[in-house]
């Protein structure tokens with residue numbers, strides 16, 4: 284089946300562009316029929332993805348990071364196109380959540396051997412989200428990652444360093460969280476809206492989040508001291524934070540998070556103005572190309588264990 288690849292050469296701090304020749308070599312060696320376009324400005328991937336899907340291309344592959352994936356899925360929502368992911372970014376969190384191989388040849392092989400499955404999306408105003416949204420501390424983490432974009436430290440360590448820096452500067456804030464049948468008023472460090480289990484380059488923030496169970500998770504981190512946050516942050520990588528009394532997880536199909544003063548919010552890794560963050564679940568709204576195991580996992584729904592990566 285023909286694949287239309289949309290490559291963001293700037294993803295992974297230019298790593299995607301540098302590996303473009305290798306990507307094409309793999310496609311040719313595996314005998315995968317393809318066409319390829321590179322993006323050159325923000326949101327172009329949305330336009331290219333929609334055009335390809337409307338032209339009847341069955342599989343549209345986002346080659347880049349979570350930002351590229353987000354742009355492509357926004358182009359594909361409501362079409363018959365299937366999203367494939369070639370993880371080449373800094374975070375690759377949706378690929379991780381879908382069990383897509385993070386190394387290049389495994390991800391390319393999936394274009395040939397993968398199976399289609401349906402995953403849920405979130406809708407936030409006119410945007411669609413595949414991975415996660417957040418307000419609070421996560422926004423400052425992203426700001427710090429952006430500020431250090433030219434640093435020699437790349438990938439998940441970049442997020443960890445930004446997170447540590449952010450914690451030292453961060454103040455808790457008050458927030459109103461409305462969900463299906465529940466309203467909370469809290470002092471928090473952060474609130475996360477998780478469709479996928481991973482955020483910030485592999486932090487396993489919502490281990491029980493399932494990408495096709497018709498629900499998403501709201502993870503709330505109540506006020507903690509700075510030493511407590513520092514002590515508990517590494518636990519997020521293996522899900523050990525869930526035992527902490529300040530961490531609460533809710534399941535819902537709708538949420539509205541309001542701050543006393545509007546602030547930036549994160550939607551699939553991108554900082555955008557501004558709160559409230561209001562998201563609702565669109566069950567099975569997107570077709571994705573995944574491994575046989577992941578397709579079975581998505582089809583079975585919530586009763587299942589998370590996908591191992």
Ligand SMILES: [Mg+2]
Pocket residue numbers: 403478492493494495496497498499500
């Ligand atoms: Mg879910």
